[in-house]
Amino acid sequence: MQQQLLGCLCQHSASTGHLAVGKQAHLAIRRLPCLRSVWHIRPAAQIARHHTQLLCTAAGSSSSEAATARHTNSATAGQLDLIIGPMFAGKTSALLKRVNDLEAQGLTVVAIKSAKDTRYHASRLVTHDGQSRECFAASSLAEFKEHQASEYRASQAIAIDEAQFFPDLLEFCLEAAERDNKLVVVAGLSGDFRRKRFGEVLDLVPLVDNVTKLTAGCAFCNQPALFSLRIAADQRQEVVGGADKYAPVCRHHFNNFQRLRSEQYADAVVE
Numbered sequence: 001m002q003q004q005l006l007g008c009l010c011q012h013s014a015s016t017g018h019l020a021v022g023k024q025a026h027l028a029i030r031r032l033p034c035l036r037s038v039w040h041i042r043p044a045a046q047i048a049r050h051h052t053q054l055l056c057t058a059a060g061s062s063s064s065e066a067a068t069a070r071h072t073n074s075a076t077a078g079q080l081d082l083i084i085g086p087m088f089a090g091k092t093s094a095l096l097k098r099v100n101d102l103e104a105q106g107l108t109v110v111a112i113k114s115a116k117d118t119r120y121h122a123s124r125l126v127t128h129d130g131q132s133r134e135c136f137a138a139s140s141l142a143e144f145k146e147h148q149a150s151e152y153r154a155s156q157a158i159a160i161d162e163a164q165f166f167p168d169l170l171e172f173c174l175e176a177a178e179r180d181n182k183l184v185v186v187a188g189l190s191g192d193f194r195r196k197r198f199g200e201v202l203d204l205v206p207l208v209d210n211v212t213k214l215t216a217g218c219a220f221c222n223q224p225a226l227f228s229l230r231i232a233a234d235q236r237q238e239v240v241g242g243a244d245k246y247a248p249v250c251r252h253h254f255n256n257f258q259r260l261r262s263e264q265y266a267d268a269v270v271e
């Protein structure tokens, strides 16, 4: 009977994922002296997390489902996940899949991209191979929050694409995850065409729950591509474009092209 009761309380907190229920379950257990003496009482979130992990393992759930389940049962804070890589690595595809999975699990998700990304559509997340979904386009995340205040409030999860272009990425993500308890999934470039940090993406690394680093296929040898090679001569950090301006490359071909470029430059200076 005691075991059934505890099982029931834990199951309840694990299946609804609401903070209040988790706390109630914990309080209820604490109020029952007979249970207190039988079981070592752990915080409600810990019980729910343990229970969820068991459920996920038993059901053979995917790691993304397990990550989400952990989030929805967290009693204290939100969650931050980061997807990085060079261009064409499948970052937007992975973000779209995550959004679909979260929605299938019943979460309210909003997707946001930088308004600078007008390559395929002004207000849709679009992958290089044409998958898409609606999103809000904004110049900054503060602008999104100001203009879409009710959507922000109602959201349980937020997906951010083209994260390197947002000047206030760090502040927004921390506030959303740690103050407003949201699950935030961020996708952005691991570096610019010079392999230097781009915007605030890398600043998130010490703060996130999970980092997924994706690779593309090198345009020249099909080995894993780690970097984005800019084909055009433009030296500004921000140059929006796709396969017309960039190619994914492996380490070997990135360095080959850098060498070629500097030789070309040296020739030009001598002439």
Ligand SMILES: Nc1ncnc2c1ncn2[C@@H]1O[C@H](COP(=O)(O)OP(=O)(O)O)[C@@H](O)[C@H]1O
Pocket: 085, 086, 087, 088, 089, 090, 091, 092, 093, 094, 126, 127, 128, 129, 216, 217, 219, 243, 247, 248
């Ligand atoms: N060199 C390339 N040019 C155009 N499309 C590419 C190239 N390499 C891969 N792709 C396609 O792009 C898809 C990934 O697109 P996407 O998810 O938008 O990537 P990312 O957001 O990382 O730039 C791949 O599954 C593939 O179909």
Ligand SMILES: Cc1cn([C@H]2C[C@H](O)[C@@H](COP(=O)(O)O)O2)c(=O)[nH]c1=O
Pocket: 086, 087, 088, 091, 092, 117, 119, 188, 189, 191, 192, 193, 194, 228, 237, 238, 239, 240, 241, 242, 246
């Ligand atoms: C490397 C690099 C890229 N960009 C731009 C080019 C594209 O518009 C986006 C990246 O898009 P993707 O979804 O990752 O394919 O960023 C840039 O402005 N500067 C760069 O150095």
